[in-house]
Amino acid sequence: MMSMEEGIISICQQAKAASSLLAKASTPQKNDALLAMSHMLSRRKGGIARENRRDMKKAKERGLRKSLIDRLLFDEERIMSRVSALEHIAALPDPVGNMSPVRQMPSGLRVAKMRVPLGVIAMIYEARPHVTVNAGAFSLKSGTAAILRGGSEAANTNLLLGSLWREALEEVGLPQSAIQVLPPSGHEAVEFLLKQSEYIDLVIPRGGKELIKTVAEKSTIPVIKHYQGICHVYVDDRANLEHALNISLNSKLLMPEVCNAMETLLIAEGIAPSFLPQVVESFHKEGVELKGCDRAREIVPELIPATEEDWSTEYLDKILSIKVVKDVDEAIAHIATYGSQHTDAIVTEDYSRINRFLREVDSAVVLVNASTMFDDGEELGLGAEVGISTERMHARGPMGLEELTSYKWLVWGEGQVKT
């Protein structure tokens, strides 16, 4: 019987071995594996949904919180959305082997950078069985082996998905260990996994703040966090107010539970008296709980008083804090103090204020006259996204296939030596 440590080392070694084969796999072969998985999900959606119902039942019995149970659901509808996601990823261009323009250097050497796979990725995540499909698909397409460790609450669903991945990989002649789904295990196993920098090149944690923090602290492997988004829309006094209203509503309401949803609305004092009552009415109609600063409450007294804490809270819910600010300077300063450098938007027609906002707001995605919902890999031209990075290193904002690769330098000479 293997010890926990031996088991993990063995998984890592298999992933590493698979990664060398996967790095050489052709684009059609990788796409065939994605499509094989897609067919398998479609054909066996009944069985997958049944495993998921077992997980759901246990989760309810264990009294897990509602938001977690929502994310755990993987019914036939959600399975079918992964079927199309896999087809979409198969249709995207393969980033591996892409070359930068070749430059001729003064030495006569020709030099280029070529995209290569990262190697081995470990994903540590909670609930959401769809990550088992997505993360597997993204790493496979980018030529990287994946070790997927989901939460114990989704164990039955994830283990079945893991065996489907093995089948799909085998069907096209790729190594089954290219995508490995770990069985549920204790914290010690995860901590031990996070020290295997010899085998694993990147760790991506997905889930609550605590999970992400713990992974970042324990890992000796590079980590790309997908952390919280305290996102702002600033409505300037030179805004087109129809745009401002639409953008505010869309930024909050399209998907209140995602990281790039607006959490705080900043309104310039010059238009607050006219705009604020209008925006309050629209949000109240949609059942949004509104909190306001003192100046906002002078205009609309029924707003709940916002506390200092509200400005740095990621509600991920139909709750919004509203602050009246003097001008774009105060808006930029507020975002610098309370924001999380994730996604922030300005609504204005003023050229200079647009440029200042774009330059001075230090967020991964800064938008002008557009909803924060556009912070999305597909909308920004990456084809699809595996997540939104809150790092400054390697990849910032939405991560597509290319962001999951590394590169190497190629140099062609004709006998050159250096003097």
Add this chain to the structure above:
Amino acid sequence: MMSMEEGIISICQQAKAASSLLAKASTPQKNDALLAMSHMLSRRKGGIARENRRDMKKAKERGLRKSLIDRLLFDEERIMSRVSALEHIAALPDPVGNMSPVRQMPSGLRVAKMRVPLGVIAMIYEARPHVTVNAGAFSLKSGTAAILRGGSEAANTNLLLGSLWREALEEVGLPQSAIQVLPPSGHEAVEFLLKQSEYIDLVIPRGGKELIKTVAEKSTIPVIKHYQGICHVYVDDRANLEHALNISLNSKLLMPEVCNAMETLLIAEGIAPSFLPQVVESFHKEGVELKGCDRAREIVPELIPATEEDWSTEYLDKILSIKVVKDVDEAIAHIATYGSQHTDAIVTEDYSRINRFLREVDSAVVLVNASTMFDDGEELGLGAEVGISTERMHARGPMGLEELTSYKWLVWGEGQVKT
């Protein structure tokens, strides 16, 4: 009196505050600071060399190893080479604010990526006072604040250079805390610094293997390692042998002490009988100690027998191990087993073997018919280099100014909301 922890937090906070101002500094202002430092080094080289002699004296008294003492030397000649380095960095283009092409998306949004400063970098290094000049200059030019922690052996030299940086920054109206040189301090202080991920965005350790390993293990901040290079030249049986000899000699001898110097020479068995005696003679003339595998020793019996350990040893010295291999396959397999994915070269005229070597050798820099000495930021078109990264994430191989930056996404809309 501040505690160690309070002292470090205060340094970090000053760096963070300086980084926001530095991020907004204009290119001419940053260049002026670089040139002010350059003039100051030139004017005060006598005083700097004097402080360095104090460090050298102490180091000799403490019996430090010769290689460390060599790296510690910062005499007038080395100071003057930093004077030109600063002028060179001032003349390079500023990466901050550079924009990718703007793409028009189906939504009508226009989207681009803009280079922005990383924030705050901490550099942990041994000896080599020239790092205090270089690392400061690179981070300044790339708009990032630097915390520089050199070894205690260079304390006097580094503290003087730190005060010159403060003068240079003040002279042009930039915050003095943009480049902070830490006084010598215990390991606890460094370990505490490596936990300040709230303030520091990147840690770069420079020095021996042990230092780099410790920093990588203790840090909760992203680390870019500049680790060891076990670099190979493979001479194929279809090589131009004049090229092969020149490239072998240059790769070993130009600077045997640097990470991209060749450590192992691989020779195809087809040409070993003619090429090996020739290469042995040339290397022996240059005083290089040569170790060989059994097959090499059959051809040239006076070679020292190479042990298994030799193939994974970074000599950084006039020592070379030589192995006879069957063909390009065995060369690629040897490099995969013993190499460090740093810099590897093939010498051949065979088109297919070139392509295989470029594709299959998974190193940061892979060269064809050129010396490994060309793994250098300037030679590869980066203008200059702060070092050679052995990471797969963020930056691989030589790092120039752009590799010290991050980016943000800019999005221009006209009222778009997402459906």
